[in-house]
Amino acid sequence: MRASHLEDFYQFLRFPSVSTDDHYTEKVTECGHWLVEKLTKIGLSAKLCPTPGHPVVWAHNKQQPGRRTVLIYGHYDVQPPDPVRLWDSPPFEPVLKNGYVFARGATDNKGQILSHILGVQEQIEAAGDLPVNLHFVIEGEEEIGSANLGNFLSQNRDALKPAIVVVSDTGMISRGIPTMSYGLRGVAALELKITGPKMDLHSGIYGGAVANPLTAMARLLATLHDANGHIAIPGFYDEVLPLEDWEREMWRKLPVNADEEILKEAGVPELFGEKGFSTLERIWARPTAEINGFGGGYQGQGTKTVIGREAMAKLTFRLVPNQKGDKIVALVQKHLQKNCPAGVKLDMAAGHAGPWYLTDPHSKYGEAAQRALKKAFERDPVLIREGGSIPIVSDFRDILGAETLLLGLALPDCRAHSPNENFPLENLDAGIRINKAVLQEIAA
Ligand code: BES
Numbered sequence: 001m002r003a004s005h006l007e008d009f010y011q012f013l014r015f016p017s018v019s020t021d022d023h024y025t026e027k028v029t030e031c032g033h034w035l036v037e038k039l040t041k042i043g044l045s046a047k048l049c050p051t052p053g054h055p056v057v058w059a060h061n062k063q064q065p066g067r068r069t070v071l072i073y074g075h076y077d078v079q080p081p082d083p084v085r086l087w088d089s090p091p092f093e094p095v096l097k098n099g100y101v102f103a104r105g106a107t108d109n110k111g112q113i114l115s116h117i118l119g120v121q122e123q124i125e126a127a128g129d130l131p132v133n134l135h136f137v138i139e140g141e142e143e144i145g146s147a148n149l150g151n152f153l154s155q156n157r158d159a160l161k162p163a164i165v166v167v168s169d170t171g172m173i174s175r176g177i178p179t180m181s182y183g184l185r186g187v188a189a190l191e192l193k194i195t196g197p198k199m200d201l202h203s204g205i206y207g208g209a210v211a212n213p214l215t216a217m218a219r220l221l222a223t224l225h226d227a228n229g230h231i232a233i234p235g236f237y238d239e240v241l242p243l244e245d246w247e248r249e250m251w252r253k254l255p256v257n258a259d260e261e262i263l264k265e266a267g268v269p270e271l272f273g274e275k276g277f278s279t280l281e282r283i284w285a286r287p288t289a290e291i292n293g294f295g296g297g298y299q300g301q302g303t304k305t306v307i308g309r310e311a312m313a314k315l316t317f318r319l320v321p322n323q324k325g326d327k328i329v330a331l332v333q334k335h336l337q338k339n340c341p342a343g344v345k346l347d348m349a350a351g352h353a354g355p356w357y358l359t360d361p362h363s364k365y366g367e368a369a370q371r372a373l374k375k376a377f378e379r380d381p382v383l384i385r386e387g388g389s390i391p392i393v394s395d396f397r398d399i400l401g402a403e404t405l406l407l408g409l410a411l412p413d414c415r416a417h418s419p420n421e422n423f424p425l426e427n428l429d430a431g432i433r434i435n436k437a438v439l440q441e442i443a444a
């Protein structure tokens, strides 16, 4: 690993480019500027494109007729670092320990996208140019649903026109095992608010005579699932595509013990999920309903005998082929409204949403990607789907007419979105090798 590569990585990580929180808006833009400068330095034409939200970084080499066009996508925004006190070192002061760099965004997605930039840098240094026409599109809003990137793609469709998109924002099933993902889950968000009395009330004076919004919320949230982990919303599974035998078979043969690893990494006393499916099937091919936040009432020290006036909850649903986000959110809203206990009022607001993605790993470019992974790791790649979401990937198909190759570098213990997020330098190197190999294989 060149010292300058590591220095680039550290500089990139020092920007607290948290997209969801207004306090960081300037830092997000500064991070975008840094990328433009870096991409310019390696010999690309790069610019920062404003949007109603955070800017998009767009860079390309000189486009030459007769060459294939590749779009490499990534994101420079990161999740909030909270809870900061659970980090062993400050989240925006990267440190190297045992070959792993620790910082918010190290894996998701700065290390991964930087490895592509460094791959292009090395290739241009060695050969003066790339074997393909290349675009980098690196956005600042992936972690908040990519609301403005679709427009950017529509506006620049003719200039971009990629034959294929390459994304390294997914995972490897295990260290050293090259992994190509051919599917992502979608996501849809919904916020709930339950209001009761016009103010917080003394629970002795009013308790027993008025409904408690927190109790109502707890009862309501409990209607989302049955005791077996199956989602109890009528119609929720109607459009779910059943898993095919070849997939179940292929995933059963993967060289990992997923149950053991997830038990260890998550630190739970036992695994829990929908009956009738393996752990990997539950994560990669089954939908979920998650409560991401739930609150109200007194949260301070000690006790307070109060009936809080309102309760809130934040929900997201992971979606799988062939569920449609709008339809699912409508079903959920209908179910919740119907099951809302008496004596309170329920308000709901739909949030960001992104569709699932499924592609053919054996397409022409899918095979090219598999050859590139094999070259980079000197071992046959495995084919998986992912439980996470990258909302813009379905727009690459719908707006640009291009499929996406998901060549991830995140390890199972990378702690994306958690304290002590980390990325091994060995994967920064692997990403550089993948970049060179995949551009070569696509060009061929
Ligand atoms: N890199 C992840 C997506 C991912 C996670 C892919 C795990 C494969 C495995 C991405 O940055 C992410 O976290 N996306 C969000 C999108 C959401 C906020 C719309 C997600 O999945 O929660």
Ligand code: ZN
Pocket: 079, 108, 143, 416, 417
């Ligand atoms: Zn993420």
